Amino acid sequence: MNESNDTNLPLVIIGTGLAGYNLAREFRKYDSETRLLLITADDGRSYSKPMLSTGFAMNKDADALGMTVAGPMAIQLNAEIRTHTRVTRLDPVNRRVWIGNEPVPYRDLVIAWGAQTINVPVAGDAQDAIFPINDLLDYGRFREAAKGKRRVLILGAGLIGCEFANDLLQGGYEVELVAPCEQIMPSLLPVESAAAVQRGLESLGARFHLGPVLERLDRENDGLQAQLSDGQRIQCDLVVSAVGLRPRTELAEAAGLRVNRGIEVDRLLQTSMEHVYALGDCAEVDGLNLLYVMPLMSGVRALARTLTGQPTPVTYGPMPITVKTPICPLVVSPPAAGSNGSWSVEGEGNDLKALCQDQEGRLLGYALTGTAVQQRLALNKQLPPVLAELPQVLSLKSSH
Structure with a gap:
């Protein structure tokens, strides 16, 4: 080399x-x-x-x-x-x-x-009150702006939006989430698991507005007024952008x-x-x-x-994701894109085991909430690798 x-x-x-x-x-x-x-x-x-x-x-x-x-x-x-x-x-x-x-x-x-971060265009005079948090400097700016404030609106109800919601709620803030989807974390979770995590966040005081998007953000008195596409108006002090x-x-x-x-x-x-x-x-x-x-x-x-001179192709074994929503613990291993499987769910309340399996019963992915997360190690052994080992190294340059 x-x-x-x-x-x-x-x-x-x-x-x-x-x-x-x-x-x-x-x-x-x-x-x-x-x-x-x-x-x-x-x-x-x-x-x-x-x-x-x-x-x-x-x-x-x-x-x-x-x-x-x-x-x-x-x-x-x-x-x-x-x-x-x-x-x-x-x-x-x-x-x-x-x-x-x-x-x-x-x-x-x-x-x-x-x-x-993906920036969402929003009308109004308060675009500077929308904070992406993608690195330590972003976090520092948002934390400084949040001093003395209490009401936070989060744009997005995916993994990051839900993690920030849990964190801010535990930090004493009032939190509302707006997202143009029918459930939280739609690309990761089956509907039952999503509902369990949503219930957990709601038990801390989170309020969800699923379906509409933020159309306008204006300064009003000492705070902000957010206008959603369905006509709702939300009073807040700060906005976190977690749309992806x-x-x-x-x-x-x-x-x-x-x-x-x-x-x-x-x-x-x-x-x-x-x-x-x-x-x-x-x-x-x-x-x-x-x-x-x-x-x-x-x-x-x-x-x-x-x-350092030892060509080593990358391999990915099973790669479950631990989501930081401690009010409702969540570990998810989403099925590979394009895989053909169906979900089954068992459990009670927020303690759910959701399995995605193919027609032969092979495990393709899972979502575990609440106390069911204790089963993750056993399930990981049944999962296929995300990127298996290669019989030989193929380079992008030579394959085109």
Whole structure:
């Protein structure tokens, strides 16, 4: 992998989130000498993104959720970390990235810049009171704005919206959720499981408005008035946008990398260009763009070995998702897209075991709520892998 003229060129990682920092740590287990450069548009603090939806219940501000600042991380990783720095162009043909007018050459490049929040256009004069929470800086801005406030409107009732609802409710806030769907977490849960989690959140005081969307947000007296598409008006103080994430692909596409939903990579996490890899939320691995920690960490372990001369295709075993709604514990392993199965549900109240099985009775996925989450380990043994081991390594570049 290391060509003779690559001796002094760095491994460049764009992004210092879970993907970027964990890859750097894993890479250093195998290679302590190669120059390592991390570039990030934020302040480079190390933190766990899943903890962003637990901060209010734990009464932790952004500084308390942050673990290590950029300086000590650079020492720990024997790396250079350039913070508050935006890559403006990728130049894979000449193996460099551009920061404004500055070219930065690389031995290998790893794109780990994550996903961006989807912005929903809303009329009215209070768009600046809508807060996405996608990183630690976002969390800090929202927490500062929430001081002295009590009423929060959440846009979206998917996994992230429900996690933030549980956290804010436990932190003492009044919460209402608006989403254009018939049930919460529609892409993850069968209707019975969704109803169980919704009942749990409602027991904390959550109010759901499923079906309409937010059309207008205006300032009114000391607060805000939200107008929904069905005519309802909701008084609130702040709005959290949790309508979803979209992989960041614009710079990659402009550079000629193959892009679909995310940046397309093969099982070695290599893009359609040599020496360029993508990892984490921005990557689409064999058609799968999975915005969760388990596939990210599987990618980290495989890619670190590949980058140190041991080509290692990524594999995903069963990957259940633990959703942070402690009022109604939830673990879900959604069936693969396009799989042909049917759901069966058993249990009482909010303690439900929902299984998705094919015609032969093979388990394709499950959703466990309440005390039923205790059955997850036994069920995991029956699940098929999300990405099985390959008999041989196929590269995206050579297969097109």
